[in-house]
Amino acid sequence: MQTFVQAVILGVLTGGLYALMASGLTLVFGIMRVINVAQGAFVILAAYLSYSLFGHLGLDPFLSILLLMPAMFVAGVLTQLVFVRSLRGEHASEMSLLVTWALALGIEGLLSIGYKTTVRATNTGYANKSWTLGSYRFSEPRVYGFAASVVILLGLYSLLRFTRFGRSIRAVVQNPTSARLLGVNERLVSALGFGIGAATAAAAGALYGIVYPFNPGSHYDLISRLLSIIVLGGLGSVGGAVLAAMLLGVTESVVAVEYSPTWASMSFFAILILVLLVRPQGFFGLRERVL
Amino acid sequence: MSFLRLHDVCAGYGQADILRGVSLELEAGTVTCVIGPNGAGKSTVLRVLSGLLKPRVGTVEFAGDPVGGLSPAVLLRKGIVHVPQERSLFPLMTIWDNLLMGGHSLRDGALARRRAGEIAERFPLIEERRHERAGTLSGGQQKLIEIARALMLDPRLILLDEPTMGLDAKARHAVFETVKSLNEGGRTILLVEQNARLGLSVSHVGAVMDMGVVRLVDEASKLLGDPRVAALYLGGNPDTRANGGAARAQG
Numbered sequence: 001m002q003t004f005v006q007a008v009i010l011g012v013l014t015g016g017l018y019a020l021m022a023s024g025l026t027l028v029f030g031i032m033r034v035i036n037v038a039q040g041a042f043v044i045l046a047a048y049l050s051y052s053l054f055g056h057l058g059l060d061p062f063l064s065i066l067l068l069m070p071a072m073f074v075a076g077v078l079t080q081l082v083f084v085r086s087l088r089g090e091h092a093s094e095m096s097l098l099v100t101w102a103l104a105l106g107i108e109g110l111l112s113i114g115y116k117t118t119v120r121a122t123n124t125g126y127a128n129k130s131w132t133l134g135s136y137r138f139s140e141p142r143v144y145g146f147a148a149s150v151v152i153l154l155g156l157y158s159l160l161r162f163t164r165f166g167r168s169i170r171a172v173v174q175n176p177t178s179a180r181l182l183g184v185n186e187r188l189v190s191a192l193g194f195g196i197g198a199a200t201a202a203a204a205g206a207l208y209g210i211v212y213p214f215n216p217g218s219h220y221d222l223i224s225r226l227l228s229i230i231v232l233g234g235l236g237s238v239g240g241a242v243l244a245a246m247l248l249g250v251t252e253s254v255v256a257v258e259y260s261p262t263w264a265s266m267s268f269f270a271i272l273i274l275v276l277l278v279r280p281q282g283f284f285g286l287r288e289r290v291l
Numbered sequence: 292m293s294f295l296r297l298h299d300v301c302a303g304y305g306q307a308d309i310l311r312g313v314s315l316e317l318e319a320g321t322v323t324c325v326i327g328p329n330g331a332g333k334s335t336v337l338r339v340l341s342g343l344l345k346p347r348v349g350t351v352e353f354a355g356d357p358v359g360g361l362s363p364a365v366l367l368r369k370g371i372v373h374v375p376q377e378r379s380l381f382p383l384m385t386i387w388d389n390l391l392m393g394g395h396s397l398r399d400g401a402l403a404r405r406r407a408g409e410i411a412e413r414f415p416l417i418e419e420r421r422h423e424r425a426g427t428l429s430g431g432q433q434k435l436i437e438i439a440r441a442l443m444l445d446p447r448l449i450l451l452d453e454p455t456m457g458l459d460a461k462a463r464h465a466v467f468e469t470v471k472s473l474n475e476g477g478r479t480i481l482l483v484e485q486n487a488r489l490g491l492s493v494s495h496v497g498a499v500m501d502m503g504v505v506r507l508v509d510e511a512s513k514l515l516g517d518p519r520v521a522a523l524y525l526g527g528n529p530d531t532r533a534n535g536g537a538a539r540a541q542g
Contacts, residue, residue: 164400171381171392178379181341181372182440183364183396 006136007257008250013139015249016146016153017207021222022229022241023156024200030173030236031193034084034096040223041104042198046072046205047214048111051122061122061206062148068202076198079103080191104219111216122209145207152203153242156196160238169193173236232272234285243283247271292355294319294479295340295448300349300359302339308347309335311503317448317496322470322480324490324511326520327500333483334376336500337450340481341373342366353448367396370447374437376456376483382426386417386436389425393443406443414439431462438469449473451482455489467493491515 025039046068053059053067083103087095121127129140160166171179172189180186208214229248233240248268256264276282293316303309309332317323325333338344339351342363351359353369363373380389390410394403411417416432417439425436434454441449451470455463470493474480484490491497497514499507507519514520 164395167384167388167392168395170384171395174381174383175379177343177377178375178381179392180343180363181367181375181379182392183367184392185364 002135003257004254007253009136009138010142011250011253012246013142013146013249014211014253015246016149017204017211018225018229018248019242019245020149020152020200020207021204022226022233022245023153023238024197024204025226026230026233026236026241027156027169027173027200027238028194028197029230031169032084032096032190033093034100034194035093035227036100036194036197037097037223037227038079038100038104038107039197039201039226040219040221041107042072042076042201043205043208043222044214044216044219045107045111046202047122047209047218048115048120048205048216049202050206050209051120054122054124061124061210062144065148065203065206068206069199072202073195073199075195077191077195079198080194084194085187085191104223108216108219115216117215117217119213119215120209121213122206124210127210139211141210145211148203148207152200153238156200156238159196165189165192228269228272230282232275232282234282237282237284240282240284293317293352294354295481296350296352297336297339298350298352300336300339300346300351302335302344302346302349304344309503310339310346312349313500313503313505315498315505315508317479317481319447319479320474320477321496322474322482322494323496323498324482324484324487324494325498325500325505326484326487326490326514327506329485331500332503333500334452335503337373337375337452337481337483340366340448340450341371343373364396367444367446370444371450372441372444372446372448373450374434374441374452374454376452378430378433379437380425380428380433380440383424385422386425386428387421389436390417390421390440390443393440396444403443406445410439410442429462431458431465434458434462434466435469438466438473442473446478448479448481451480453483453485455484455486463489487520488515 021039021043025036028034028036049068050061050064053064054061083099084096087099124141126140131138131140160170168179168184168189171182171184172186176186225248229244230241232247233242233244251268251271252264255267295317297313297315300310300313301308313332313336325336327333335344339346342361342365345360349359350357353371358366358369381392384392387407390407391403394406397403411421414435416435420428425433428436438451438454454466458466467489470480470482482490482494491511491514494511497509497511498505499514499520507514509517
């Protein structure tokens with residue numbers, strides 16, 4: 001029982017980080033019907049930037065989030081304006097897949113040139129510390145990372161739920177034509193939404209770097225998990241992505257501890273397939289676009 | 292001077308023109324119903340007027356100003372709102388948030404909430420179910436909320452595209468009572484309706500469209516008894532088409 005609870009604790013802490021990464025990806029899909037397969041590369045890019053800020057300036061990764069989020073927000077907006085905005089027509093979604101994949105490969109290439117392919121990790125003073133509560137251990141960097149993810153996700157929720165801009169994002173997600181007819185500037189929402197997606201990747205990357213080792217090719221594994229999460233949660237649903245990320249974290253952790261690490265990843269994909277057989281739209285996805 | 296004037300408007304999707312020279316004039320404070328067979332271009336006229344589709348050729352004037360090709364956001368500010376044929380509420384938002392979205396163009400949040408409160412007094416359904424998701428409403432209820440939402444900007448011209456499509460008799464009656472009440476409040480309404488008899492019965496003026504042009508414009512009560520209407524509505528009458536220019540009258 002103790003190992004089970006310990007595995008659940010680890011799974012929840014891991015799930016929080018994945019929830020942060022996936023929230024931006026699903027938001028961008030909801031707004032633009034663009035699957036940004038560069039989201040994993042954005043995360044790894046931010047992990048490297050945070051690694052460098054820590055290595056050269058001694059800036060703690062949690063503080064680097066304050067720099068990286070606005071910087072990558074701007075980079076995300078520019079990326080949308082330069083690479084994604086011009087894609088139009090009935091094949092725009094497929095084209096965007098190719099464009100963002102090219103972007104991911106470009107980022108990977110630049111990181112490989114700049115940092116080589118050596119595996120790195122942001123080794124802070126608390127990287128290997130943990131607390132003990134009763135008979136359970138809590139890894140410090142994972143707890144900090146989880147707490148930061150929760151704070152940023154609550155900020156994102158508040159933005160979407162309580163602001164005029166957030167309402168216009170939700171409107172575009174649920175019914176883009178209707179949103180246009182009510183005066184919502186869909187192009188502006190798309191650009192800013194892409195920026196928000198990149199900003200969440202920035203925060204997640206800084207946190208990822210203190211929990212996991214990474215190299216420029218780490219984005220391949222990340223994006224496959226993130227895509228699975230947003231499909232299970234329901235494309236476009238931030239709440240669904242959070243739930244699915246928690247499910248991924250806990251399932252993988254419990255299966256790895258109770259059975260075998262070999263089956264950990266497969267167990268989540270089995271759940272994904274079973275859920276999609278019953279609910280093709282995922283947990284909270286719209287069955288179809290309304291207009 | 293007409294409140295709204297379209298002159299020889301051509302518009303469509305891709306290379307194909309749906310509208311092939313539409314001319315129509317509306318007087319302020321009237322309800323005008325556009326009828327015609329499927330594919331006549333009725334909804335496309337509304338899409339041009341609300342800015343969803345740019346006219347390729349022709350002029351559109353609203354209150355004396357040229358407005359052809361302007362964006363939906365600009366046209367909203369000028370006082371033109373469009374309630375489309377398809378369900379246009381945001382299904383996962385509350386009814387209250389849907390209403391507030393109607394006032395998205397208002398920079399003043401307090402004004403938007405005050406307007407929403409005034410509209411809620413007029414539509415009891417909003418007050419009763421304001422915290423429920425819009426997707427839980429019936430089709431007729433959704434259409435009423437869509438019309439209510441269109442009032443948030445205090446529009447001068449309301450474009451209603453087949454508001455009774457798919458509704459039962461009771462819901463249709465509620466929608467048309469709302470249309471009449473809005474017009475009695477002084478608003479100009481351009482209504483597209485597949486059910487010609489029903490649409491013309493609440494309108495002052497009727498316009499018959501076929502093959503992308505307006506074939507006939509007359510008082511709605513006269514059109515109701517006009518044998519040419521039935522002929523055009525069923526797919527076109529060669530005699531009327533040949534005399535299309537002569538038959539065209541401005542309401």
